[in-house]
Amino acid sequence: MPPETDTDTGTAAGRRPGRGKVSPQPDGFYAPPAADGPSGPVVEFFGEDGRRAVYSFEQLPCPGLHAVLAAAWAQRVGPAGGLRTRGAADGSWSGVVRLLRWLGELGRPPRTLGALTLSHLRRYDQHRRMTTQGPAVVQEMHQVRALLKEVEPPEVLRPPVREYLEQPARLYDRWHVEQERPQVPGYSDREFAAIMAAARGDVAAIRRRHRAARDLVERFRAAPEGLDEPVRSRAAALARTLETGEVPLVHTTLAGGGRVADMRAWREAAGEVFLTTQDIVPLLVLGVGLSGRNTETLKELSCQHRFLEGRAVAVNLLKRRRGKSRSRETIHWETGTDGSRLRTPGGWFLLLHELAAAGRVFSGSRRVWSIWAAHHPAGPSEGLAARRAAHGHIDPFENRLGRQLDLFKWAARHGLTADDPADGNGGGAAGGARPLVLTLGRLKKTVEVRTARAVGGHLPSASRTNTPNVSFLHYLRSDPRIRDWAEQVLTEALEDAEGSVRAFRGRVLAGSAAEEAEHDPQAAAAALGTTPGTLAAARAGDLDTLMAACLDFEHSPHSGGGPCDVSFLTCLRCPNALVAEHHLPALFALLNQLQADLDARDVDDWVGRHGVTWLIVTRLILPKFTAAQRELARARAPQSLPTDFLDGFKEPS
Numbered sequence: 001m002p003p004e005t006d007t008d009t010g011t012a013a014g015r016r017p018g019r020g021k022v023s024p025q026p027d028g029f030y031a032p033p034a035a036d037g038p039s040g041p042v043v044e045f046f047g048e049d050g051r052r053a054v055y056s057f058e059q060l061p062c063p064g065l066h067a068v069l070a071a072a073w074a075q076r077v078g079p080a081g082g083l084r085t086r087g088a089a090d091g092s093w094s095g096v097v098r099l100l101r102w103l104g105e106l107g108r109p110p111r112t113l114g115a116l117t118l119s120h121l122r123r124y125d126q127h128r129r130m131t132t133q134g135p136a137v138v139q140e141m142h143q144v145r146a147l148l149k150e151v152e153p154p155e156v157l158r159p160p161v162r163e164y165l166e167q168p169a170r171l172y173d174r175w176h177v178e179q180e181r182p183q184v185p186g187y188s189d190r191e192f193a194a195i196m197a198a199a200r201g202d203v204a205a206i207r208r209r210h211r212a213a214r215d216l217v218e219r220f221r222a223a224p225e226g227l228d229e230p231v232r233s234r235a236a237a238l239a240r241t242l243e244t245g246e247v248p249l250v251h252t253t254l255a256g257g258g259r260v261a262d263m264r265a266w267r268e269a270a271g272e273v274f275l276t277t278q279d280i281v282p283l284l285v286l287g288v289g290l291s292g293r294n295t296e297t298l299k300e301l302s303c304q305h306r307f308l309e310g311r312a313v314a315v316n317l318l319k320r321r322r323g324k325s326r327s328r329e330t331i332h333w334e335t336g337t338d339g340s341r342l343r344t345p346g347g348w349f350l351l352l353h354e355l356a357a358a359g360r361v362f363s364g365s366r367r368v369w370s371i372w373a374a375h376h377p378a379g380p381s382e383g384l385a386a387r388r389a390a391h392g393h394i395d396p397f398e399n400r401l402g403r404q405l406d407l408f409k410w411a412a413r414h415g416l417t418a419d420d421p422a423d424g425n426g427g428g429a430a431g432g433a434r435p436l437v438l439t440l441g442r443l444k445k446t447v448e449v450r451t452a453r454a455v456g457g458h459l460p461s462a463s464r465t466n467t468p469n470v471s472f473l474h475y476l477r478s479d480p481r482i483r484d485w486a487e488q489v490l491t492e493a494l495e496d497a498e499g500s501v502r503a504f505r506g507r508v509l510a511g512s513a514a515e516e517a518e519h520d521p522q523a524a525a526a527a528l529g530t531t532p533g534t535l536a537a538a539r540a541g542d543l544d545t546l547m548a549a550c551l552d553f554e555h556s557p558h559s560g561g562g563p564c565d566v567s568f569l570t571c572l573r574c575p576n577a578l579v580a581e582h583h584l585p586a587l588f589a590l591l592n593q594l595q596a597d598l599d600a601r602d603v604d605d606w607v608g609r610h611g612v613t614w615l616i617v618t619r620l621i622l623p624k625f626t627a628a629q630r631e632l633a634r635a636r637a638p639q640s641l642p643t644d645f646l647d648g649f650k651e652p653s
Contacts, residue, residue: 041070045077049300050366051086051399055093061104064111069096072150082146087296087401092143099124099144113151118160186446188419191436195443196289198414200342202282203351206275210355213238213272242273245362245391247372266374270392274359274372280396280403281410283352288440291333291345292447293317295440299397303353303360303368308515311335312626313346332511334628344628365395411438451627507551509539509580510624528578538578546641547586548577572616579621584633587617589641 042056055073057066073096076083083089102124103109103116110116121144128137149165151157157165187195220227220235227235241247250265267276275283287298297317306314312332333346341347352368359370374392396403416436507528509517517524517535525535530551538549548571556564557575564576571577579587594614598606622630 041066043070043074043077045083045086045089047086047089048084049086053086053089055089060097060100062100062109062111065100065103065113065116068113068151068156069100069147071152072147075150076147081150086399090400092147095140095143096147098128098140102127113156114158116161117158118164121161121164184442184445186442186449191416191419192289192443192446192450194414194416195285195411195436195438198411198416199282199286199289202279203286203342203348206271206279206282206355207351209272214242217242238273241270242358245359245393247274247374247392270372270374274393275356275370276372277396279355280369280371281405281407283348283355284405284440285407285410285438285443286342287345287348287352288443289447290343290348292444292451293345294444296401299367299369299401301349301352301368302366303356305349305353307335307350308332313349314512315346315349330512332515332626334626336628359393362390363393363395364390365398367395367397369396370394371396407438407440408435411436507578508621508624509578510629511626514581530578539580541582543578544583545571547571547583547590548579549583550574550576551578552576572613572621581625581629581633584622584625584629585636585638586641587621588630588634588637589639591617592637593641 042054042058045053045055047053055077057063057070060066073093075081076092077089083092103120106120110120121141125137125141128140132140145165148157148161154162186192216231216235217239220232220239224232224235237248247266247270250262250269251259252262252265253259267278270276271279284295284298287293288295291298300317302316304316308314312334314330314332317329317331333349334344335341335346335350336344341351349368356365356368356370359365359372363370370393372392373394373396374388412435416438418434418436509528513524513527516527517539521532521535525532528535528551530538534543534551537543538551541549543549543551543553550564550571553576554563555576556562564574572579591614594610597610625633
């Protein structure tokens with residue numbers, strides 16, 4: 001029997017290397033082996049997301065291709081391969097299966113991989129296009145090409161096939177580009193408000209029933225004699241359920257005297273103290289609407305977190321498609337007060353953590369999610385044995401992220417309706433007859449648009465969850481409420497200014513940096529390239545100019561190294577500048593004044609004067625602060641700034 005392995009370190013239990021010692025390494029290069037099964041090779045997969053899978057070539061046609069393809073597949077899903085999550089591996093594997101089955105249906109299928117021709121691949125491409133949308137075929141063929149590139153030795157493949165694999169992928173993506181489907185805009189303000197109200201109402205109901213059940217159990221444990229008999233019996237049953245995790249099966253009596261399991265009543269009984277399958281949709285909808293994060297990111301949330309001074313929560317996020325070096329980040333979400341927890345992303349997380357806590361005791365989930373999902377013991381169901389062992393408690397996203405969510409049924413149950421497509425302003429539904437089509441991707445897009453509008457302008461740079469290019473191309477560009485402004489001003493008039501924005505060298509004291517300055521001024525000052533005394537003076541406002549703090553007024557890079565004598569607007573481009581939360585009101589006043597100046601000038605003239613400043617504030621400064629900080633600062637923004645501020649101060653006449 002192999003030694004027990006620690007899932008965090010990968011070392012054998014009891015054999016952890018000490019600090020400063022090198023972990024034991026196997027000799028040579030590692031690659032997951034393609035083991036032989038009863039009817040063909042199998043490859044085991046261990047994903048970076050903690051999910052496992054076994055991919056078997058058994059029962060697939062063209063057995064002469066299996067051994068070489070299995071070795072190539074092992075490289076694709078190995079530590080150096082490009083498929084590092086269960087979802088990515090499953091998606092690519094489905095393409096491999098379809099290709100082999102199609103080859104097996106040919107009159108003369110290839111007996112070895114050397115018999116695979118370029119004609120085979122081109123015919124398969126055309127076959128898939130006849131039944132599948134072009135973008136999906138492009139992605140599938142990309143995965144097929146990536147697999148064949150891993151074949152060793154490459155000489156196994158025919159020269160025309162090898163040449164095909166070496167050609168730039170963009171030559172084969174042209175069809176996808178030409179046939180790109182138009183992007184769907186985000187929801188209108190009315191639609192978004194209705195979606196969030198429905199989700200918030202459902203989540204509030206979940207919270208009420210859980211807290212009511214726990215309060216009853218606490219009263220029972222403290223003084224059972226003070227409860228009436230029916231209430232005491234119910235409280236005792238709830239206490240046993242919380243202690244054991246077992247939800248007794250509920251039966252109903254038939255007219256003839258027989259008894260059958262009442263599945264609905266069983267789920268309702270479990271839902272008094274545990275989350276159930278029906279609770280996932282409203283919780284996810286509310287989470288996406290409050291945080292603006294991808295659904296897959298919210299599904300991967302760890303239960304580990306830090307509560308910061310009763311105002312924010314530090315949460316670890318796993319962001320797909322960013323690459324291994326940037327796939328994880330810690331974000332700080334404001335929590336609000338207890339009465340506003342359902343209106344802040346941090347409050348949503350803390351509530352989800354609370355609601356799933358009882359279930360995590362039995363499911364052992366490392367993520368924040370845990371639901372009760374037991375089925376009737378007599379009915380066959382995938383994973384039934386595992387659910388029985390945990391009394392029905394599971395991490396709903398443990399095996400895969402793509403759990404089926406019936407968003408349409410949830411939206412219909414709440415009577416959500418879509419706006420009249422002719423009503424670009426979202427003025428109301430067309431007779432209330434057209435049901436709303438709810439997708440979480442479109443909901444995220446709506447949050448991106450609302451965030452862009454909230455930070456002083458319709459700029460894709462306002463996005464805090466994507467790069468500016470991704471935010472603009474996939475979330476903002478197609479929205480009718482910002483398209484005209486964004487396309488005309490951002491992509492044309494501000495194009496030249498963006499190069500200067502990238503040279504921004506100022507410092508922003510927000511998020512984790514502000515927290516560090518509070519608890520470890522020495523480390524924070526070192527990270528900012530200044531001294532603890534200077535940092536303390538800047539935080540106290542003693543070094544303030546008009547909209548930033550100047551960390552070295554006597555040595556300005558804009559004044560030949562001497563005392564600074566340039567306009568306050570230059571502060572935002574100066575490496576001596578430090579922007580903290582108390583500067584935000586002045587920055588919003590600046591944006592208001594810049595907007596007023598835009599109304600009085602030609603766009604090109606305005607961009608030449610103030611485009612860089614506008615982009616620095618909206619792209620690089622405001623998004624670093626939380627929504628709560630920005631809203632408070634907006635309310636405190638002064639009505640005006642000093643005279644002639646925009647053009648700089650002038651010498652007295």
